[in-house]
Amino acid sequence: MDRPVVYLDNAATSWPKPPGVLEAMTECLLEYGANPGRGSHGMALKAGRVLLEARQALARLFRVANPNDIIFTLNTTHALNIAIQGSLRPGDHAVATAIEHNSIRRPLEAMRRLRGVDVTYVRTDEAGRLDPSDLAAALKPNTRLVAVAHSSNLLGTVLPVGEIGAITRPRGILLLVDAAQTAGVLDIDVEAMNIDLLAFPGHKGLMGPLGTGGLYIRPGVGLEPLMYGGTGSRSEEPEQPEVRPDKYEAGSPNTVGIAGLGAGVRFVLERSIREIAAKERMLTRRLMDGLRNIPGVRILGPEPDEERTAIVSFLLDGADPAETAFRLDREYGIAVRAGYHCAPLAHERAGTLGRGAVRASPGYFNSEADIDALIAAVEELAKRRT
């Protein structure tokens, strides 16, 4: 391609990565690429320190008192599976919402099939707005888990996690929050929001590489691990050690990726969530305002002045979303994502299940010119269609 790419697919994974991430990964490979926690030589100790520093940075970001309550995973999906499969037992009831990503829905459906878990999806309106009293009404005496996305990856709606936590905590129900679209771009305070389990990607708003993610597990919450194996600790015992993070981190870690993630999180902390959120809000509003002026465009999700993440999904009358995304890429060098976005439930709510939508998701490194390029391209495609 001879034109620079306008990357507007940050909801899938963020790109580019900030300064420091590549350097941290390169340094790991070049200088101390040993296995952390599996030896007492200097290189292994340095690798262990880098993991700890990444955990500490994440703990600062999410206001977690003990960094060892954060475990590293491959991605959000892995973290959600540890939380869901590790907490639900036969006879339990679980609650989610009508806009969940498949990474919550499919593990819950597997638990329904494999363990006879009863699952309820609480309704939202077509923009994904949830009334917490509907969620409260769905709870049963045997509800063990409420699992909700902090933000819909199709609609951009932000769910009232703090209000949900105020409902679940006094009842002793675990609250699992899927922060795939909010970690690093919205303020998350696990204590203030009464979050018991926080699943997050390292590779989106936290600006680390693909293959990184994590799960915060509140002290006292006992989950059965998803995987058992070597931890480099208590090796003489047949049972998985109880101590965190070892209990949930069997096998050699992705030290290179986590070194990059640590640098990404430090960048977020330096810039601050406030600055990142403000930039993304500005770009989102500009995009929504521009698209709204194009005849035949319908934008999904809440209004621009409501709380929203930088996710703008839209349809162009009479145009197939997959073809629109294809033409944006091939003819204009603009990367967006079409289809169902792994969120058929949200498409069902939005009334776009048979068709899908085009999703543009700006990130902190996009410019106003990037947004204007997309608006101009959609304008042209809309004209050519008629």
Ligand SMILES: Cc1ncc(COP(=O)(O)O)c(C=O)c1O
């Ligand atoms: C709301 C939501 N949940 C879960 C996921 C899965 O994230 P990961 O790719 O990190 O497993 C995504 C990814 O797009 C998402 O948007």
